[in-house]
Amino acid sequence: MKVLIAEDDIDFGNILSQYVSISGFQVTLARNGKEAWGSYIREKPDICVLDVMMPEMDGFALAEKIRQNDPEIPFIFLTAKTLKEDILKGLKIGADDYVTKPFDPEVLMLRLNNILKRVYDSTNDEYSLSSTSLNFNRLELLCRGKKEKLTLKEAQLLRYLMANKNKILRRDAILNEVWGEDDYFLGRSMDVFISRLRKYLTPDPGIELRTIRGTGFVLEERKAER
Amino acid sequence: MKVLIAEDDIDFGNILSQYVSISGFQVTLARNGKEAWGSYIREKPDICVLDVMMPEMDGFALAEKIRQNDPEIPFIFLTAKTLKEDILKGLKIGADDYVTKPFDPEVLMLRLNNILKRVYDSTNDEYSLSSTSLNFNRLELLCRGKKEKLTLKEAQLLRYLMANKNKILRRDAILNEVWGEDDYFLGRSMDVFISRLRKYLTPDPGIELRTIRGTGFVLEERKAER
DNA sequence: CACAGGGTTAAAGCAGGGTTAAAGGCTTTT
DNA sequence: AAAAGCCTTTAACCCTGCTTTAACCCTGTG
Numbered sequence: 001m002k003v004l005i006a007e008d009d010i011d012f013g014n015i016l017s018q019y020v021s022i023s024g025f026q027v028t029l030a031r032n033g034k035e036a037w038g039s040y041i042r043e044k045p046d047i048c049v050l051d052v053m054m055p056e057m058d059g060f061a062l063a064e065k066i067r068q069n070d071p072e073i074p075f076i077f078l079t080a081k082t083l084k085e086d087i088l089k090g091l092k093i094g095a096d097d098y099v100t101k102p103f104d105p106e107v108l109m110l111r112l113n114n115i116l117k118r119v120y121d122s123t124n125d126e127y128s129l130s131s132t133s134l135n136f137n138r139l140e141l142l143c144r145g146k147k148e149k150l151t152l153k154e155a156q157l158l159r160y161l162m163a164n165k166n167k168i169l170r171r172d173a174i175l176n177e178v179w180g181e182d183d184y185f186l187g188r189s190m191d192v193f194i195s196r197l198r199k200y201l202t203p204d205p206g207i208e209l210r211t212i213r214g215t216g217f218v219l220e221e222r223k224a225e226r
Numbered sequence: 227m228k229v230l231i232a233e234d235d236i237d238f239g240n241i242l243s244q245y246v247s248i249s250g251f252q253v254t255l256a257r258n259g260k261e262a263w264g265s266y267i268r269e270k271p272d273i274c275v276l277d278v279m280m281p282e283m284d285g286f287a288l289a290e291k292i293r294q295n296d297p298e299i300p301f302i303f304l305t306a307k308t309l310k311e312d313i314l315k316g317l318k319i320g321a322d323d324y325v326t327k328p329f330d331p332e333v334l335m336l337r338l339n340n341i342l343k344r345v346y347d348s349t350n351d352e353y354s355l356s357s358t359s360l361n362f363n364r365l366e367l368l369c370r371g372k373k374e375k376l377t378l379k380e381a382q383l384l385r386y387l388m389a390n391k392n393k394i395l396r397r398d399a400i401l402n403e404v405w406g407e408d409d410y411f412l413g414r415s416m417d418v419f420i421s422r423l424r425k426y427l428t429p430d431p432g433i434e435l436r437t438i439r440g441t442g443f444v445l446e447e448r449k450a451e452r
Numbered sequence: 453c454a455c456a457g458g459g460t461t462a463a464a465g466c467a468g469g470g471t472t473a474a475a476g477g478c479t480t481t482t
Numbered sequence: 483a484a485a486a487g488c489c490t491t492t493a494a495c496c497c498t499g500c501t502t503t504a505a506c507c508c509t510g511t512g
Contacts, residue, residue, distance in 0.1 A: 151489060168364050189491050195471060214378040377500060415502050421460060
């Protein structure tokens with residue numbers, strides 16, 4: 001498990017990363033927001049621990065940028081502030097946790113473990129339906145023997161559909177879950193992706209990505225009708 | 227969505243539960259751990275908000291008891307303490323979040339929403355009458371073993387009728403509730419839908435969608451007449 | 453028996469999606 | 483620093499299926 005820590009206080013950052021790496025994580029330490037962004041792109045960590053107050057780019061701005069790249073990755077914010085608006089801001093971005101300084105590194109470790117257990121243990125990155133399966137980690141779709149390489153968004157959308165197979169998913173729910181927000185244009189964008197997924201799925205006749213007009217979509221196993 | 231709040235400070239508990247119920251949750255408020263346990267068994271809430279310091283049974287003990295009953299249910303702990311060992315204890319039990327008093331109810335609401343979105347994404351609303359049931363989420367009607375796929379409007383209308391079964395509903399009330407407005411033409415449109423619903427419901431002789439001339443409609447269970 | 457409220461069916465109208473191509477952003481490569 | 487490459491979003495145009503409108507019929511009530 002890779003952890004990205006962004007913390008501008010050098011001493012504190014070192015202590016923290018020692019602590020975390022002793023516990024078996026692979027740690028990347030960055031000294032400011034810009035550096036952290038570079039590390040993120042290179043390392044593709046599993047979780048980010050971000051200081052809110054940093055030079056170059058603050059923790060919130062960084063989090064938003066990272067969130068755009070990966071809507072699933074969990075964040076923990078570190079801050080000296082207990083100001084209400086800061087906490088609210090963090091939670092709105094989708095912080096998974098919020099730790100106010102000063103704190104004990106052990107507290108952070110427990111939270112890290114809790115979150116990772118939740119996010120990665122329960123989420124198997126293999127999904128299957130009929131004679132089709134998605135390996136989310138490798139972004140690969142195997143459909144009736146036909147292998148397809150997917151892009152990240154394609155895979156995220158398909159994963160959400162497969163994780164909720166046979167359930168009608170409302171347009172706004174899909175958008176909020178996969179894109180993080182919901183507006184008209186993103187909706188049309190989603191339609192484009194749906195269209196592309198249908199193409200990928202054509203080799204498997206046992207699977208149908210059905211439109212529920214005015215509501216949303218379902219990915220369902222097609223009963224052999226007539 | 228049901229929320230169980232366990233809080234021994236009566237005033238604070240009331241404020242909190244008002245806040246939460248305004249946001250559309252169904253709230254049960256308990257004044258101590260024992261009472262909360264009873265409420266838990268009765269209500270089977272979807273999430274628990276527990277004060278740590280309570281008479282009879284503290285929040286941690288309660289959480290452990292509840293966790294035994296349901297390994298998935300999420301917790302949020304409320305506490306005045308910022309003591310390290312308390313936070314650790316909570317996190318070890320598997321707290322999903324931890325809020326220290328004093329705090330803004332809005333913060334709590336955001337955390338509630340975050341957690342619930344994560345844990346439960348689909349609300350299954352089911353309505354039934356006689357040997358017929360409507361799954362509104364799936365837009366499916368099961369009528370005496372006959373399955374029908376409904377359109378959104380059909381389902382909305384039928385849901386309103388089923389949610390108010392055996393009650394006479396006035397035309398203008400139905401229109402305002404289902405269509406959002408009430409004029410002559412929409413009224414005729416509704417008649418078309420009523421006609422179609424009657425067709426769907428014919429397989430179940432125990433159900434009648436009756437017209438109250440000059441007033442509206444009732445969906446009622448038909449007593450074996452004669 | 454008259455007529456208004458509602459039943460039923462078919463046609464019309466329209467909005468929500470389907471599909472494809474081009475534009476726009478980011479990163480990586482040269 | 484420009485160019486190339488890859489993905490996502492925007493745009494345009496089309497089509498389909500749902501809702502509404504319309505037309506005609508039936509029936510209960512004064």
